[in-house]
Amino acid sequence: MTADGLGVVDFPTLGDLLDAWYEAHCTIPNTLGQRIPFHQSDWQFWCTANHYRVRESAKWDPAAPPLAQAFVYRRSLVVAPQKTGKGPWTAAITAGEAVGPSMFCGWAKAGDTYRCADNGCGCGWEFEYEAGEPMGRRRPGPLIQLLASSEEQVKQRVRPTVDDHHGWSAD
16 A cells, blocks of 8 residues: 555445455466466456445435446446456456346445345355445346457457356356
8 A cells, every 4th residue: 555545445335245256256267277266456456446436325226226326437448468367357347247246236234245146146155245335236137348349359358158166257
């Protein structure tokens, strides 16, 4: 941490929930081709935390969910050199948007827990919220838009597939 607080996550975000969800559900191949849990690097977590930064004034109404209005930012753009981990990170974000807890659904009270079983996933994974933390849920009908220079890049770089052990994997 620097004196100006750069890198300090002192704002409400679904980033912690999604970071744990990615590790439990997304895998990447190691140098031997074996599937290992995806762990975000510091820069990846910083981008995730900011992308899913929740407005402190956000209110949950199940009849009229706030959707994008719950978040401080509506879009993100990450530009970085080759081999920094943009592809696996993008695949994890995509998997999270498809079937993960990427939708704001209120503020946690003591004892509140996200359970995959409540959201159509049979893996048994759970995440215990801290009181006052924003809660997430699976989007009922996600719209996922990917941008690349060609269709072939999207097919090669972001291809979530089912992994028997963890659920989603990213090549």
